[in-house]
Each structure stands twice: as structure tokens, then as C-alpha cells.
Amino acid sequence: MKDTILVTRSSMPSLEEFMEEIAPIWESHWLTNMGPEHTKLQEQLQEYLQVEHVDLLTNGHMALELSMQALGLRGEVITTPFTFASTTHAIVRNGLKPVFCDVDPEDFTIDVSKIEDLITERTSAIVPVHVYGNICRIEEIERIAEKYSLKVIYDAAHTFGETYKGRGIGSYGDVSCFSFHATKVFNTIEGGAVCFRDPEFGRKLYNLKNFGIRSQECVEAVGANAKMNEFCAAMGICNLRHIDAEIRKREAVSTHYRERLAGVKGLQLNPVRDDVKCNYGYFPVVFHEEEFGASRDDVFLALKQEGIAARKYFYPITSSFECYRDLYDVDETPVAKYLGDRVLTLPLYADLPPEDADRICDILLRCGSSCG
Ligand SMILES: *Cc1c(COP(=O)(O)O)cnc(C)c1O
Numbered sequence: 001m002k003d004t005i006l007v008t009r010s011s012m013p014s015l016e017e018f019m020e021e022i023a024p025i026w027e028s029h030w031l032t033n034m035g036p037e038h039t040k041l042q043e044q045l046q047e048y049l050q051v052e053h054v055d056l057l058t059n060g061h062m063a064l065e066l067s068m069q070a071l072g073l074r075g076e077v078i079t080t081p082f083t084f085a086s087t088t089h090a091i092v093r094n095g096l097k098p099v100f101c102d103v104d105p106e107d108f109t110i111d112v113s114k115i116e117d118l119i120t121e122r123t124s125a126i127v128p129v130h131v132y133g134n135i136c137r138i139e140e141i142e143r144i145a146e147k148y149s150l151k152v153i154y155d156a157a158h159t160f161g162e163t164y165k166g167r168g169i170g171s172y173g174d175v176s177c178f179s180f181h182a183t184k185v186f187n188t189i190e191g192g193a194v195c196f197r198d199p200e201f202g203r204k205l206y207n208l209k210n211f212g213i214r215s216q217e218c219v220e221a222v223g224a225n226a227k228m229n230e231f232c233a234a235m236g237i238c239n240l241r242h243i244d245a246e247i248r249k250r251e252a253v254s255t256h257y258r259e260r261l262a263g264v265k266g267l268q269l270n271p272v273r274d275d276v277k278c279n280y281g282y283f284p285v286v287f288h289e290e291e292f293g294a295s296r297d298d299v300f301l302a303l304k305q306e307g308i309a310a311r312k313y314f315y316p317i318t319s320s321f322e323c324y325r326d327l328y329d330v331d332e333t334p335v336a337k338y339l340g341d342r343v344l345t346l347p348l349y350a351d352l353p354p355e356d357a358d359r360i361c362d363i364l365l366r367c368g369s370s371c372g
Helices: 015-022 036-048 060-070 085-092 138-148 199-209 230-241 243-261 296-305 334-342 354-371
Strands: 053-057 076-079 097-100 123-127 151-155 175-179 192-196 213-215 267-269 284-287 343-345
Touching: 015 230, 036 053, 036 230, 053 060, 053 199, 060 085, 060 123, 060 151, 060 175, 060 192, 060 199, 076 085, 085 097, 085 123, 123 138, 138 151, 192 199, 230 243, 243 267, 243 354, 284 296, 284 334, 296 343, 296 354, 334 343
Parallel strands: 076 097, 076 123, 123 151, 151 175
Antiparallel strands: 053 192, 175 192, 267 284, 284 343
């Protein structure tokens, strides 16, 4: 059997580069608590992401959870179930009620035409997800948020380095949250960041990530601990040096897939937009079984038998999780349900060889013709 191909492979700098970056830590013994690596990465990211303020956290989930807490949200929050568990959990763990809005069948982001019907006097925010790096309908979301005085927290976990109409994606909304998890386009091993404009929000967020400690003798708020440590920050500094090259390599893989799969009957690919600078984080394919001749699960199994781990991402949709399914009706978001049952994300990482991408396409396309 040929070598196993995983769905993703974490980007890493050379060992020498990382060692050089962490060597000063052996002098200073400063391992965490906003040390020099933390400060340096924060400054570099502010510039790279083109945002006013950014704060670093221990992971993307805490970025979401603590942002919602810092904004003091109440009642109901409108969001989508076509996302990673974290988005919904962050809402629920804040004692808020997620109200699920359906998604757009073409780009999987929140269907803005369905938001207003879900707004009640208890609604305090919208939490849209730039899923697979596809940018939400930002102007329409802004219009609705303004009309009903709602906060907007973007789950921007998939959009590292992206721009929309020439502006850093993290600069939109009241807050945008990034994940720097090992599996993301840019990683700090584990890590996350919150981008924002309001310094008062920034102070609350900082308190939440550092026990509310302002100085040795002043604890001004009830906080948790969600600080990024020096080793994670050092990993980020190293990975950031190579990020543009990494994204270009991902683009090449993505283009290769697209050349092989575009126009095949029954296959739906991610839309391409010319007002977005894309990071090529994911390559989702929706299998419309009736036209393609094979289901998502057929293709998943065929790939698996050849040692290729594609991922049913996002399946199941969050509203059908064991912990939520008695509370929510998945039929209220039929498009999200439809897509969740039919989508597969293909292996995609910077160093995926073109031969492997071809082998994946061959197996996938063979399914369509043989099962049909
Ligand atoms: C990865 C991810 C998160 C959570 O980030 P972590 O860094 O893993 O905590 C949140 N939302 C989405 C959409 C994600 O993909």
C-alpha cells in the first residue's frame, strides 16, 4: 500500500531556526506572562493582519469565548451550525442561547437574507463564520447589526492573512477571532488572537486572559488564564517568516485540484472571488450524489481504503451534536444539513506533492463513474 496521506500537515520552521528563536529564553528564564516573544509576535501580527489592536491568547476557542464575555453579551446570539464545535460551544459556555441561521448554499457562510427574521428583543449579537476562508456578506451584516444595535464577532479561524477589498479581514466587525492551532494555515502550535478597535474592550479582554491582574498589587477584575506562552509565540515568529511562501504553495495545490475537478458534473467547489485575497486553507468539495453518481461517504471510504484521510468537515453540523440535538431542530437549517451530509475537505497542505493530488483526484473521479 502507498503511503498514508493525512488531511493536513502542520507547517514547521527548520529545527535550527526554532532553536535560534528560543535560545534567549535559556538566558532569561522568561517562559510565559507576556515576555519578549509574546510582545514581538503581537507587534508583527498587528502589521501582518493590518489591524488596529491584536491580543494573543492560548487558543482560538478562548479568543471566541473570552471576546463574547468581554463584550458582555446577553440573551440570544445568531450564528450558524455549519462550523467547528468551538463556535457554538463558546456561545453556550457564556450562558447565551445560540439561534441557528441557515447558510448560503454556494459559499457556506451565514445566509444574510434569513438573519432579520431570527432577531428578537433578546438578541445581542451575530457570530458569523468565515468558513473555509470564504468571507461573509460583511456589508449586509454591518447594516443589520447597526439597525438592531447588535455586536458582531467574526469567527475568523480560517482566514489568517486574508484581505477583503484590500483591508485585513480581522479589521471587520467589533471583534474578529483567529485560531493558530497546529492544523491551521498559520500556527503557534496552539494559539489564537483577538483583533479589535475599542481599547476599553481590549482592557476587559486582557483582564480575562490574565486573572484581572494589572500589577503586583492590583487585581481589577475576575479573570481566567488564557495567555500565550513564549514557546508558542516563538513558533509563531518563525512560521510568520515563511507564511507567504506557504500560502503560495497551498495555492498551487489548490489550483491543481481545481484543474482536475472543475466542471465535473455533480461536484461543487469553493467559489472564487476577486475582492478576496485567499489563504487556500481548505479544499471542500460538495458531492451532489444524483448527478455525480457517488455519495460523499462512498468517496470518503474509497479514499480511506487507499490510505487517504479526507475529512467530513463540517459533519455533523453543531446543532445535531449529542449535547445539542434535544435542544435544536436541524431541519430549521436545511441547507447547512444538506451541505454537512455531502461535503468532504480534501488533503491540503503546503508540501502536498502534485502526484498525490492527482492520485486523490483519480480515486475520487473513479468513484463517480463506477458507482453511477
Ligand atoms: C479551529 C477553529 C476554532 C478553534 O480554534 P482552536 O485554536 O482550535 O481553539 C474555532 N472556530 C473554527 C471555525 C475553527 O476552525
